[in-house]
Amino acid sequence: MGKSDFLFHFQIRISISSVAMFLLKTWRSVAFGIYGFKNFTKKGFLEHSKNFSSEDMQARIEGKNCIVTGANSGIGYATAEGLASRGATVYIVCRSRERGEAALSKIQSATGNKNVHLEICDLSSINDVKSFASRFCVKDEPVHILVNNAGLLEQNRLTTSEGYEMNFAVNVIGTYAMTELMLPLLEKAAPDARVITVASGGMYTAPLMEDLQFSSKEFNGVEQYARNKRVQVALTEKWAETNKNKGIGFYSMHPGWAETPGVAKSLPDFSKS
Numbered sequence: 251m252g253k254s255d256f257l258f259h260f261q262i263r264i265s266i267s268s269v270a271m272f273l274l275k276t277w278r279s280v281a282f283g284i285y286g287f288k289n290f291t292k293k294g295f296l297e298h299s300k301n302f303s304s305e306d307m308q309a310r311i312e313g314k315n316c317i318v319t320g321a322n323s324g325i326g327y328a329t330a331e332g333l334a335s336r337g338a339t340v341y342i343v344c345r346s347r348e349r350g351e352a353a354l355s356k357i358q359s360a361t362g363n364k365n366v367h368l369e370i371c372d373l374s375s376i377n378d379v380k381s382f383a384s385r386f387c388v389k390d391e392p393v394h395i396l397v398n399n400a401g402l403l404e405q406n407r408l409t410t411s412e413g414y415e416m417n418f419a420v421n422v423i424g425t426y427a428m429t430e431l432m433l434p435l436l437e438k439a440a441p442d443a444r445v446i447t448v449a450s451g452g453m454y455t456a457p458l459m460e461d462l463q464f465s466s467k468e469f470n471g472v473e474q475y476a477r478n479k480r481v482q483v484a485l486t487e488k489w490a491e492t493n494k495n496k497g498i499g500f501y502s503m504h505p506g507w508a509e510t511p512g513v514a515k516s517l518p519d520f521s522k523s
């Protein structure tokens with residue numbers, strides 16, 4: 251085979267594999283969209299909620315210590331309020347003192363629960379998560395529930411002061427560092443401890459990749475978010491395996507499609523539709 255024949259065959263193979271990748275990606279997105287419209291909308295929620303047990307929905311959780319990250323807004327706020335309304339002690343972890351204080355007083359007045367506390371931590375910084383953890387661990391209290399909710403979909407490729415791509419820093423490193431550093435306090439609550447990581451069905455649109463910081467090709471925030479959410483689910487499986495027999499349950503979940511400030515900012519077209 252001559253040099254030009256080889257190049258010709260090589261180019262055809264590259265085109266076939268690009269077409270296959272494109273088709274796979276399109277298939278993933280279409281399948282996710284169809285499944286989502288059936289299951290992740292309000293209609294889907296109402297349908298699934300018929301199977302909720304009323305006993306579970308009314309459970310009281312006084313004496314349980316819960317941490318909810320990203321609790322000043324959207325799903326995290328609703329989660330913190332729900333836990334507080336059932337009597338738990340709730341620590342809301344927010345990066346902005348102003349937004350955190352506003353959420354704190356709203357939750358306290360809506361639920362009448364004064365055992366709600368604000369902790370300031372920017373999850374895009376490993377150093378900040380470490381200093382939150384060392385402050386918090388001094389309390390030496392068991393943590394029954396850690397909700398890793400804080401997350402973002404940043405469309406532009408931003409780099410944190412510690413040198414990481416921003417989506418990856420918050421969604422993956424922040425979640426990882428928070429969970430690892432809370433393990434000793436979670437163990438104190440065993441066998442009643444659980445870590446719930448708010449992932450996303452959006453992960454189905456992207457495979458698990460080695461290129462964690464999206465350095466290899468033109469940056470796409472939506473794809474990076476999907477990759478990060480895959481990693482969160484993979485991490486959850488890993489935590490469950492490495493911490494088995496410790497009495498801590500590790501769960502990842504998709505919250506459905508909720509109209510939140512985050513969605514309005516990051517996906518305005520999706521938010522309108």
Ligand SMILES: NC(=O)c1ccc[n+]([C@@H]2O[C@H](COP(=O)([O-])OP(=O)(O)OC[C@H]3O[C@@H](n4cnc5c(N)ncnc54)[C@H](OP(=O)(O)O)[C@@H]3O)[C@@H](O)[C@H]2O)c1
Binds near residue numbers: 343374420
């Ligand atoms: N809404 C949906 O349809 C949907 C679907 C699937 C999955 N999710 C997941 O649900 C979770 C909550 O999202 P949401 O829709 O409720 O969005 P949201 O309203 O934007 O809430 C995200 C929360 O995370 C906080 N956060 C972001 N970056 C942070 C950082 N560096 N340090 C500390 N906190 C930070 C935000 O704080 P600021 O207010 O200070 O920015 C906010 O409180 C996310 O993990 C998201 O991926 C949402």
